[in-house]
Every structure is written in C-alpha cells, then in structure tokens.
Amino acid sequence: MSLKIRHESKLWTDKELADHYKQPPALRMGIHPGWTIMMDDLSVGDLVSTYEGKIGLVSEILDETELEVRRIKVIIDGKAEVFFSFNLKKIEEKK
Secondary structure, X not given: OOOOEXXXXXEEOHHHHHHHOOOOXXXXXXXXXXXXXXXXXXXXXOEEEEOOOOEEEEEEEEEEOOOOOEEEXXXXXXXXXXXXXXXEEEOOOOO
C-alpha cells in the first residue's frame, strides 16, 4: 500500500510527494548582536518575566534549538515551563 494524494486534479504518488517536499521552508532572520547578548545573559536562579507578564525563576538552561536559540526552563506558580530565551526578560534589581 502506498500513499496517494489528489491535488489539483492530479494523483500524486509517494515519490512525487517526496520530490516536491524535499526541503522544509526555512525562516531566515538575523538577530541583532545586542539582543543576543541580553538573551544569553540569563542564568539559573535569575528572576524573569515572560512575554505574558508572568514572573518566574530560571531553573535550568537547556540545549539550543536547530535555530541556535536557547531554551530555558522557568518555574512559574510551582510549575516548570520551557521558553525560548527571546521570550524572557531578566528582572534587574533596582539600585
């Protein structure tokens, strides 16, 4: 049994589908070096706010994704959640 999909009045076979979708679309974007420094400045124990305004504590720095973005585990209201580094902002102590 093989996969066949009808699209635009044509029946596509497995090989034709594989040839058509060889490479997934790529997102190309540059990140400003200043922003990268801020994203990489997070450490375990830092107090952070999320893009939704929630406050949490960084509990673990995880591996980078294929796009070279750090993933960070944050404890919010007693639950661990994983965020990309660009979704978090370090809360600095006011002097």
